[in-house]
Amino acid sequence: MKEIIKELKELEELIMRCMKCGSCQSVCPLYRSDLKEQSVTRSKLAQIESIYEGKLKDTGKILKYIDYCLLCGRCKVNCPSGVKVDEIFLRAKTILRKIEKMKGWQKLILSLAMERPELMGKLAPFMHIALKFSSKKIKNDIYKPIFKDLSERHLFGIKRDPFTKSFAGLQKAQREKSQVLFYPGCAVQYIFPQIGEALVRILNYYDVSVLVPDLNRCCGVPAASMGDLELYKKMVNENLDFFESTKMPIIITCCPTCEYGLKDLGFRITGRAFSGKIIDILIFLEENLELDIVTSLKGKMSLHLPCHYDTHKSNLPSKFLNDHIKADYVTLDNQDCCGFGGTFNLKFYKKSKAISLPKAEEIKAKKIDYLFTPCPGCIMQLTDALISAQANTEVFHPIEKIYEEIKKRN
Amino acid sequence: MLKQSVLRKFKEIVGELNCWHKLEDLISYSYDAAVEEPKIPDVVIRPNNYEQICEVIKICSEEGIPLITRGAGTNLSGGTIPVRGGCVLLMTALNKILEINREDLYAVAQAGAITFNLAQEAEKNGLFYPPDPGSMKYSTLGGNVAENAGGLRGLKYGVTKDYLMGVKFFDMEGNFVTGGGKTVKLATGFNIPGLMVSSEGVLGVMFEFIFKLLPKPHTSKSMLVIYKDIIKASETVSNIIASKILPATLELLDAFTIRTVEEATKIGLPTDADALLLIEVDGHPAVVEEDFNKIKEICIRLDGTVEVADNAQQKDKIWEARRKALSCLARIKPTVILEDATVPRSKLSDMMKAIRSISAKYNLTIGTFGHAGDGNLHPTILTDRRDKDEMERVKKAIDDIFEAALKLDGTLSGEHGIGIAKSKYLEKEVGKGTILFMKKLKYGLDPKNLLNPYKMGI
Numbered sequence: 001m002k003e004i005i006k007e008l009k010e011l012e013e014l015i016m017r018c019m020k021c022g023s024c025q026s027v028c029p030l031y032r033s034d035l036k037e038q039s040v041t042r043s044k045l046a047q048i049e050s051i052y053e054g055k056l057k058d059t060g061k062i063l064k065y066i067d068y069c070l071l072c073g074r075c076k077v078n079c080p081s082g083v084k085v086d087e088i089f090l091r092a093k094t095i096l097r098k099i100e101k102m103k104g105w106q107k108l109i110l111s112l113a114m115e116r117p118e119l120m121g122k123l124a125p126f127m128h129i130a131l132k133f134s135s136k137k138i139k140n141d142i143y144k145p146i147f148k149d150l151s152e153r154h155l156f157g158i159k160r161d162p163f164t165k166s167f168a169g170l171q172k173a174q175r176e177k178s179q180v181l182f183y184p185g186c187a188v189q190y191i192f193p194q195i196g197e198a199l200v201r202i203l204n205y206y207d208v209s210v211l212v213p214d215l216n217r218c219c220g221v222p223a224a225s226m227g228d229l230e231l232y233k234k235m236v237n238e239n240l241d242f243f244e245s246t247k248m249p250i251i252i253t254c255c256p257t258c259e260y261g262l263k264d265l266g267f268r269i270t271g272r273a274f275s276g277k278i279i280d281i282l283i284f285l286e287e288n289l290e291l292d293i294v295t296s297l298k299g300k301m302s303l304h305l306p307c308h309y310d311t312h313k314s315n316l317p318s319k320f321l322n323d324h325i326k327a328d329y330v331t332l333d334n335q336d337c338c339g340f341g342g343t344f345n346l347k348f349y350k351k352s353k354a355i356s357l358p359k360a361e362e363i364k365a366k367k368i369d370y371l372f373t374p375c376p377g378c379i380m381q382l383t384d385a386l387i388s389a390q391a392n393t394e395v396f397h398p399i400e401k402i403y404e405e406i407k408k409r410n
Numbered sequence: 411m412l413k414q415s416v417l418r419k420f421k422e423i424v425g426e427l428n429c430w431h432k433l434e435d436l437i438s439y440s441y442d443a444a445v446e447e448p449k450i451p452d453v454v455i456r457p458n459n460y461e462q463i464c465e466v467i468k469i470c471s472e473e474g475i476p477l478i479t480r481g482a483g484t485n486l487s488g489g490t491i492p493v494r495g496g497c498v499l500l501m502t503a504l505n506k507i508l509e510i511n512r513e514d515l516y517a518v519a520q521a522g523a524i525t526f527n528l529a530q531e532a533e534k535n536g537l538f539y540p541p542d543p544g545s546m547k548y549s550t551l552g553g554n555v556a557e558n559a560g561g562l563r564g565l566k567y568g569v570t571k572d573y574l575m576g577v578k579f580f581d582m583e584g585n586f587v588t589g590g591g592k593t594v595k596l597a598t599g600f601n602i603p604g605l606m607v608s609s610e611g612v613l614g615v616m617f618e619f620i621f622k623l624l625p626k627p628h629t630s631k632s633m634l635v636i637y638k639d640i641i642k643a644s645e646t647v648s649n650i651i652a653s654k655i656l657p658a659t660l661e662l663l664d665a666f667t668i669r670t671v672e673e674a675t676k677i678g679l680p681t682d683a684d685a686l687l688l689i690e691v692d693g694h695p696a697v698v699e700e701d702f703n704k705i706k707e708i709c710i711r712l713d714g715t716v717e718v719a720d721n722a723q724q725k726d727k728i729w730e731a732r733r734k735a736l737s738c739l740a741r742i743k744p745t746v747i748l749e750d751a752t753v754p755r756s757k758l759s760d761m762m763k764a765i766r767s768i769s770a771k772y773n774l775t776i777g778t779f780g781h782a783g784d785g786n787l788h789p790t791i792l793t794d795r796r797d798k799d800e801m802e803r804v805k806k807a808i809d810d811i812f813e814a815a816l817k818l819d820g821t822l823s824g825e826h827g828i829g830i831a832k833s834k835y836l837e838k839e840v841g842k843g844t845i846l847f848m849k850k851l852k853y854g855l856d857p858k859n860l861l862n863p864y865k866m867g868i
Binding site for chain 2: 013017019020021022023026035036037038046047050055062065079080082
């Protein structure tokens with residue numbers, strides 16, 4: 001126990017930057033929904049502090065409070081003192097996990113997803129079938145599980161063939177001018193291979209050859225958020241080793257959380273950065289290529305900005321939409337997190353849903369036909385919420401519509 | 411320690427989910443935004459309606475349990491720290507804006523409503539709620555009334571007390587009390603809203619307010635003025651007001667703050683300047699234009715270099731410097747002590763000189779910015795609470811800052827309140843008789859001193 005207190009004390013330098021002003025209350029989706037201090041960052045930092053200051057002896061009590069967080073990062077971005085909240089929470093969770101171990105099945109899933117990607121690939125067809133038999137098909141590719149505990153969810157199907165099975169190797173552009181590596185991430189690998197396909201083909205169309213890895217290694221963020229930083233570090237290192245080995249100067253991602261895990265957070269936790277650039281697909285298209293696609297849609301469209309999107313480029317997705325997709329653009333009043341938060345959705349589904357529903361209700365009320373969001377996690381979450389809210393809105397990654405237009409040209 | 415039977419009663423009133431008594435939960439209510447020692451309450455209760463408040467008060471009164479009303483816990487004077495333990499009454503669930511009245515220009519809101527939400531609702535109706543404390547995006551109106559919160563617009567528009575028309579609260583016996591109302595003129599009995607403003611939760615539990623609203627100003631115009639000498643900047647402030655112009659905001663940044671903001675944000679502030687004034691005038695377009703030009707002349711006469719914001723973007727850039735002042739200062743050292751000593755604005759340059767010499771005397775880093783237009787400065791001491799020696803010097807510096815402010819006919823606190831942070835200085839400002847008067851009033855209403863005890867030295 002002394003060891004744990006000592007390790008928590010090592011966070012003091014980071015924690016005491018918090019001046020307890022309370023700014024985090026104004027942006028925390030959980031605080032705004034719960035209206036109690038325990039849900040907000042300031043309080044969680046005070047709890048950690050109270051352990052190493054000796055005020056709270058029962059060290060095991062606070063993990064569940066710290067774990068109750070979407071890791072959306074809004075508090076960190078808005079913090080006047082620049083407190084590195086994500087780093088503190090992830091490190092504290094890992095330390096506190098020494099008291100309250102992860103459940104057996106959680107550990108099993110994590111290690112399967114992280115450390116055995118080849119096995120995950122082989123299991124995909126079985127999961128594909130298992131989901132089909134244990135659920136009701138609601139609409140194209142959306143299933144509602146029949147088990148009681150899961151029956152409020154609307155899930156996308158797990159694909160029989162993982163993305164890399166069909167796309168591994170160098171996808172050459174006809175008139176190749178440059179090469180990049182694509183990091184698909186687990187969502188594209190198992191659930192949204194069509195986003196991966198769109199990404200590769202758009203780049204090919206603009207003379208960029210795309211190297212698709214044989215295997216998708218998880219970025220490690222789920223391990224970090226479950227309180228296993230060692231496993232997270234291992235995944236970051238494995239991925240960066242692989243990136244370096246390909247000698248590719250640019251890695252393209254289409255999941256902001258993967259990008260954050262491999263770049264910003266990865267650097268702060270491992271001290272290691274990729275020698276080239278890791279860039280989101282929209283940013284790459286806007287800044288590196290002369291994208292001349294303009295597609296038209298009937299009706300209204302809007303944008304949901306994912307939490308971990310590059311904070312310096314947060315205006316880029318809306319500009320991208322307006323430049324390349326012609327439709328009636330509506331800005332949402334609700335700019336909150338979608339409530340997904342990766343493992344948060346698994347651990348606290350009800351709350352996760354409660355956060356997404358007001359957004360879904362607004363989208364429904366404004367009669368938005370197309371909701372775009374450059375993040376597969378947000379697509380899953382908002383699709384679930386929109387179906388629950390009985391809205392007719394469809395959710396896409398912006399590049400899906402760009403690819404449709406390219407297909408028309410060809 | 412709270413008796414189990416009492417805890418059961420509390421739970422019966424508000425339900426299990428609105429009542430917390432485990433140490434790990436209570437820690438979250440042991441502090442506020444002030445740099446003060448946290449104290450852990452015995453129980454936290456979140457009422458969902460007014461009746462529940464009344465019932466909780468009656469139990470606390472019978473059982474002799476201290477009762478501390480809390481909103482967002484953002485005050486800077488330790489006003490919500492439960493010094494003697496007891497029951498924290500969390501008002502965050504009573505957060506509705508009940509009415510915006512366009513005919514009679516008032517709003518009705520619950521104590522737990524967020525200040526910013528009221529301002530926005532007013533704006534949607536073409537109206538204006540001017541008080542804008544720095545924490546307005548998360549502070550509650552109950553806290554704003556209890557602390558008499560100010561903001562950037564004090565000079566022209568006043569502070570919270572100038573907008574409170576009516577108040578509803580329970581006293582410590584659980585009696586329902588209402589003061590003020592919806593009429594502009596009202597002369598019935600004591601001016602109870604006036605008494606409750608700035609009462610820091612020691613006289614009753616306030617739960618609903620009526621606030622005055624104003625028509626929204628037609629237009630506004632901003633400028634940034636650069637000075638080589640902060641004394642000239644201070645003189646500019648006095649000169650502007652003496653020429654019978656009231657800018658909506660008139661903010662000052664000292665050299666240290668300017669350099670810190672520029673280092674952190676690179677928004678293009680002149681790092682060799684000794685002071686900056688940020689000025690905004692609002693109102694009818696013709697008047698705005700005339701006042702703006704007069705102010706410009708005064709600034710130039712006093713060796714200021716004027717930069718005018720021609721569009722919304724430039725205006726935003728000017729105000730970004732001010733908005734980011736505290737956060738940029740806060741990043742330098744782990745502990746930030748934000749003071750709010752205030753002087754009559756004609757004494758502003760004397761106060762600036764005093765702060766400079768205090769900073770040198772105790773070898774402390776102090777950045778000063780603030781609401782120059784109303785004489786309310788924020789000397790911000792940057793320190794590390796683990797450094798015992800420096801904290802001693804900080805205490806002495808604060809003593810000196812208050813003494814300087816009082817000597818200049820100023821006050822200990824312009825907008826943060828007394829709480830526990832400044833209670834020992836209060837008598838020096840107001841005198842024995844006033845303290846006695848406050849105490850008699852308080853003990854008449856709350857003989858056991860249960861409502862937010864030890865605040866303001868009571």
